[in-house]
Amino acid sequence: MYRKLLLTLFLSVLLGVLAACGGSSTDNEQDASESATEEGAEAEGDSDGKVYTVATDNAYVPFEYLDEESGELVGFDIDLITELAKEAGIEIEIETLEFAGIVAGLGSGKFDIGIAGMTITEDRKENIDFTQPYYEAGLILAVTEENANEIQSIDDVDGKVVATRQGSTSQKYLEEETDATPEAFPEIVEAYQNVLAGRADAVLYDLPNVQFYSEKEAGGELITVGEKLTGEDYGIGFPKGSELRDKIDEALTTLKENGTYDDIYEKWFGERPEGT
Ligand code: ARG
Numbered sequence: 001m002y003r004k005l006l007l008t009l010f011l012s013v014l015l016g017v018l019a020a021c022g023g024s025s026t027d028n029e030q031d032a033s034e035s036a037t038e039e040g041a042e043a044e045g046d047s048d049g050k051v052y053t054v055a056t057d058n059a060y061v062p063f064e065y066l067d068e069e070s071g072e073l074v075g076f077d078i079d080l081i082t083e084l085a086k087e088a089g090i091e092i093e094i095e096t097l098e099f100a101g102i103v104a105g106l107g108s109g110k111f112d113i114g115i116a117g118m119t120i121t122e123d124r125k126e127n128i129d130f131t132q133p134y135y136e137a138g139l140i141l142a143v144t145e146e147n148a149n150e151i152q153s154i155d156d157v158d159g160k161v162v163a164t165r166q167g168s169t170s171q172k173y174l175e176e177e178t179d180a181t182p183e184a185f186p187e188i189v190e191a192y193q194n195v196l197a198g199r200a201d202a203v204l205y206d207l208p209n210v211q212f213y214s215e216k217e218a219g220g221e222l223i224t225v226g227e228k229l230t231g232e233d234y235g236i237g238f239p240k241g242s243e244l245r246d247k248i249d250e251a252l253t254t255l256k257e258n259g260t261y262d263d264i265y266e267k268w269f270g271e272r273p274e275g276t
Helices: 002-027 029-037 076-088 099-107 169-177 188-196 207-216 244-258 260-269
Strands: 051-056 064-066 091-096 128-130 135-143 161-165 181-185 202-206 223-234 237-239
Touching: 051 076, 051 099, 064 076, 076 091, 076 244, 076 260, 099 128, 099 237, 135 169, 135 207, 161 169, 161 188, 169 181, 169 202, 169 223, 181 188, 188 202, 188 207, 202 207, 202 223, 207 223, 237 244, 244 260
Parallel strands: 051 091, 161 181, 161 202
Antiparallel strands: 128 237, 135 202, 135 223
């Protein structure tokens, strides 16, 4: 009886210590994304103690990617979801996987939240609930200098091999709106590399990603051509019927109103969004 009490005491002290350790790392803002990526990291819930799983990608500059120096997951989406969770008073844990799996996993209820530069489309809305748009993108075609004469816009891609990412709106666009031969890769970086190596004639993808990659990684060797195509509004996704959607949507409205959204936008895109 006495031993049992001692053991219980010992266990509760141990638990207390563990909880304190967990707490200190999540209290630190700098550590938020890091601790969130540690699988199974125990975080203290503000409200009900539940930790919601956020699915994202790790190779979509500048929305979510691994920082070369620190190896940490960073980006516009990561900052935004971190602030949104704070505003909504919920605890989150970030999980990374390839893009097509995020869309499918939200549909099947495997994740609570998905943020991955994901365009709100009618097709996806059948399986996923979205917030209001949080970023307005569009698709753009890019080529190397050698191909820039021959391919000046989307009207010139028929019969050409155009690289893009699997499961993306660009892949759908190529299949439905052009007579190009789409080549869709699990990672967009492979698509860019194939174009740079001359194995594909062009790449079609979201404008901010193409621009960022072209400037920061490809030393300007990828040139965007033609007009920006289609409206691509990014939304944060949830399994159908999730009651979290309204909470996060409200938090998004607040961050847009109180300037937090604009600050994050400026940090990643170097300017404030239009109209502010
Ligand atoms: N906006 C496009 C789509 O929704 C591409 C998004 C890719 N995002 C990513 N994290 N890889 O299909």
